[in-house]
Every structure is written in C-alpha cells, then in structure tokens.
Amino acid sequence: MTSSQLNELATSTVANATEVPLWKQDGAEPFLKIENVSKMFGEFTAVDNISLDIYKNELFCLLGGSGSGKSTLLRILAGFESATSGRILIDGVDMAGIQPWKRPVNMMFQSYALFPHLSVADNVAFGLRREGVARSEVKQRVAQMLDMVQLSALGKRKPNQLSGGQRQRVALARSLIKRPKLLLLDEPLGALDKKLREETQFELINIQEELGVTFVVVTHDQEEAMTLATRIGVMSNGVIVQTAEPHVVYEYPNSRFVAEFVGSVNLFEGKVVEDLPDSVRIRSKEAGVELFVNHGISCAPNQTVHMAIRPEKIKISRNRPEQxxxxxxxxxxxxxxxxxxxxxxxxxxxGKDVRVTQPNFVRDMGARFTWHEQVYLSWDMDSSVVLTS
Structure with missing residues (x-):
C-alpha cells in the first residue's frame, strides 16, 4: 500500500464520530513541537534527530523496547536532560534554557516517588503548598482531585497503607493538581499486576478526557499503548520509525520491525512476480505457494519483500477451502x-512454523483441533500487508 493510500486510510477513520482530530486537520497548530532533537552521551546517540508534532488533548504513546530512546526523549521534554541539538516548543514557547520547575509540565515517574511520611492528601497537596497557594484553595483543589481519582475516603492514609493501584492514582493526582499543560508519564502502569493494569488503563483515559490535559506516555507494553493512545510513535535505536493511530500501526505496519514489535505476526519472504496498481502477487518458497495481496506497492521488479499476516486473520480447517x-x-x-x-x-x-489464533466460542473442546493433525490455513486477500523494508 502506498503512503498516499495509508494517509487516506488514516484520514477516513476519526477518533470521534462528529469531530476530526487535530492531527488530521489542515493548518492545525501542534501543542508540543519537537524539532530535529538529538541527544548524545559521549559517542552514543540516544535520540537521533527526532521531529514530532503532538496536539492539544492528545494521549500520545511513545512505544519501544529497552534502549530505544523513549525515556531519554521524555526526560528532554521534562527538562531533566538537555538536547544536544534541536528544540522543544510547548504551546508555541521555546523551552531552551527553561528549568524543569518553570516549564508548564509535570512528570509522573514509574516508581510513583510518593513521600512515605506524608498522608495521601498531603502528598497531593505538596506542589501547591511549595508554591504558596492559599490554604483554603489547597484544601478545595485536593478534595476535587481525590474525588476525581476515587480516593476521597483514603486522604488520611500513608502510602504504605495503599494498594499498588491506589498509589498509582495518588501519584497521578499529585501530577495533575498543579494543572500542567503537559503531563509526562514514564511507564505509569508498570508496577501493577495485569488485571489491575487493564482496569487502570481505562481510568487513566477517563481522567485525561475529563481534564483535557495533553499526555505523553512512555511504555514498552504494546497492549497498553494500543489501549491508551490516540496515536503511537514506535521507537527503535533513537528514531521514531512509525507514527500513526493504533489501528494503523497494527494493521498497516510500515516495516518488518514494526510488524514484529507490535503484536504477533507471520512473515513470508518472497519475490514480487506481479505488481499491479491494486494487487501484488508474490512467489514465496517459505509459503510453498504464490501469495496474493489486493493492494499495490512501490517496488522494483522481482524485488524481495515480506508478506505479513496476523495470526487471528488466518482460518484453520480440516478440509481444503474452496478458495x-x-x-x-x-x-x-x-x-x-x-x-x-x-x-x-x-x-x-x-519446516516453517505459522502461528494461528482462534477464539474459544464454545466450552466443548471435543471437536477442536489436536496435535499432529493435518490442517489447511487460508486468509482473505485484504488481510495481509506487503512490507518492502
């Protein structure tokens, strides 16, 4: 699929049925603008010439593995690290030389960093009191914030008397009470167990939508990014390799790296034997057959490519299908x-292994497939994507 077709696909899907997101509106000004930012540690390049626009009220996820540069980029946004080159603009203001505590930014750390000797309410109030906000206003804003994160009844407890999910919400409340224009979250749900993490993801989305604060979230968890984000920036070796909405990143990865990093995928290497504007035919030794995809690509004749197919899009049957x-x-x-x-x-x-997933619609497993059974695998022509890099 060509880049223009991908852009058309992204434009055709909107986050809200009645409102086009800012990043799809011509002329919309980004709230956070990252221009050619690089960060060197000696001879090591942690962030490599990144340019990125993030818009007001977005919940943007930087997704990548360890060492991809996502946390370093977050620390540059917060002002804890200085960029070697490039610049950061927040709401049109260049952040060069502006200290972290003077930026319209707050950061929620992975460890939560709560003060163990202070109560929940005092933890949340800490930033306001440091700024000399009137006691009556502090009390009012703390009560409002604790109510928002559903911790009103726990204001007098200490952090060690809370569960992991409750501590996470205290840290979030403390980060938000100063009403930052931009909230940075570094692996915010990493310390929670799977079930609690899934529940908290939706709480985080609801709070972000209610407050209208722009969030930038760093995570290595693909499912977390897919659940939270309005858009995802996939990072590798200090570079953002694809930026798109979650469904576009998953269904239309722009490279083998993205296809393999985000979710599970089957890749078949082959050579293009027919390249038409609306279809591609690939001769693949790995698959043992010719593969057909009903979208065009830009490539050289007989170029080696990879066809990617997600496991859930493959049908499995005992009898040969009609297709x-x-x-x-x-x-x-x-x-x-x-x-x-x-x-x-x-x-x-x-000898090639193919991964297939099927939902378990019924309890009775008696008629299900079993080990060493011969089966046929098939998929629709529009279920796969051709990758040229």
Whole structure:
C-alpha cells in the first residue's frame, strides 16, 4: 500500500464520530513541537534527530523496547536532560534554557516517588503548598482531585497503607493538581499486576478526557499503548520509525520491525512476480505457494519483500477451502489454550512454523483441533500487508 493510500486510510477513520482530530486537520497548530532533537552521551546517540508534532488533548504513546530512546526523549521534554541539538516548543514557547520547575509540565515517574511520611492528601497537596497557594484553595483543589481519582475516603492514609493501584492514582493526582499543560508519564502502569493494569488503563483515559490535559506516555507494553493512545510513535535505536493511530500501526505496519514489535505476526519472504496498481502477487518458497495481496506497492521488479499476516486473520480447517488464493497446508505441532483463545503452531512441509489464533466460542473442546493433525490455513486477500523494508 502506498503512503498516499495509508494517509487516506488514516484520514477516513476519526477518533470521534462528529469531530476530526487535530492531527488530521489542515493548518492545525501542534501543542508540543519537537524539532530535529538529538541527544548524545559521549559517542552514543540516544535520540537521533527526532521531529514530532503532538496536539492539544492528545494521549500520545511513545512505544519501544529497552534502549530505544523513549525515556531519554521524555526526560528532554521534562527538562531533566538537555538536547544536544534541536528544540522543544510547548504551546508555541521555546523551552531552551527553561528549568524543569518553570516549564508548564509535570512528570509522573514509574516508581510513583510518593513521600512515605506524608498522608495521601498531603502528598497531593505538596506542589501547591511549595508554591504558596492559599490554604483554603489547597484544601478545595485536593478534595476535587481525590474525588476525581476515587480516593476521597483514603486522604488520611500513608502510602504504605495503599494498594499498588491506589498509589498509582495518588501519584497521578499529585501530577495533575498543579494543572500542567503537559503531563509526562514514564511507564505509569508498570508496577501493577495485569488485571489491575487493564482496569487502570481505562481510568487513566477517563481522567485525561475529563481534564483535557495533553499526555505523553512512555511504555514498552504494546497492549497498553494500543489501549491508551490516540496515536503511537514506535521507537527503535533513537528514531521514531512509525507514527500513526493504533489501528494503523497494527494493521498497516510500515516495516518488518514494526510488524514484529507490535503484536504477533507471520512473515513470508518472497519475490514480487506481479505488481499491479491494486494487487501484488508474490512467489514465496517459505509459503510453498504464490501469495496474493489486493493492494499495490512501490517496488522494483522481482524485488524481495515480506508478506505479513496476523495470526487471528488466518482460518484453520480440516478440509481444503474452496478458495485457491492464499491457502497452505501443514501439521499442528503445538497448541496453547489461553482461556479466551487458543494458539496453534502449524508446521509447513518446508519446516516453517505459522502461528494461528482462534477464539474459544464454545466450552466443548471435543471437536477442536489436536496435535499432529493435518490442517489447511487460508486468509482473505485484504488481510495481509506487503512490507518492502
């Protein structure tokens, strides 16, 4: 799929049925503008010439593995690190030389960094009191913020008397009470268990929408980024390799790295044998058949490419399906029952493994597939994407 087609796809989907997001509006001014920012530590480049526009009220996620540069970029935004080159503008103001405590920014750390000797209410009030805000106003704003994060009844407790999720909400309240224009969150849910993390994700979204504060969240968790973000910036080796809405990053990755990093994917290497404006045919030794994709690409004749297909988009059957395109045969080598779904590892005749997932619609597993069973795998022509890099 060409870049113009991807842009058209992104423009056709809106976050709100009645309102086009700012990043899709011509002429919209970014709230946070990152211009050619780099950060060097000696000879090591942690952030490499990044330019990025983030708009007002966005919940933007920087997604990447360890060492990708996402936390360094966040610290540059907060003012804890100085960029080697480039500049940061927040609401049109250049942040060069502005100390962290003078920026319209607050940061919520992964460890939460709560004061153990202070109560919940005093932790939340700390920043306001340091600024000399009147006692009556402090009391009022603390009460409002604790009510928003559903901790009104726990204001007198100390942090060690709270659960992980409650401590997370105290840290969030403390970060928001000074009404920053921009809130930076470094792995905000990393200390929570899976179930609590999933519940807290939606709480975070609701709070962000209610306050209208622009959030920039750093995370290594793909599911967390997909749940939280209006847009995702995928980072690798100090560079943002793709910026798009979550569904575009997942369904239309722009490279093998993004396809493999975000979710699970099957990749088939092959050579392009037919490249038409609306379709591509690939001869793949790995698949053992020719693969057909119903979107065009820009590539050289006979170029080596990879076709990417997500496991949940592959149909598995005992009998050969009627379709002739994108149909391969294999043997089930492994099965993992995950509760809501089952994962199958199917080995093709040439030894390549293909991952397939199926939802468990019914309780009765008697008719389900089993180990060493011969099966057919097939997928629709519009379910896969061709990657040229």
């Amino acid at each position: 002739t395109e994108n149909c391969i045969q294999g043997i089930i080598e492994d099965i993992a029952y995950m509760g809501s779904l089952s994962v199958f590892k199917v080995r093709l005749a040439n």
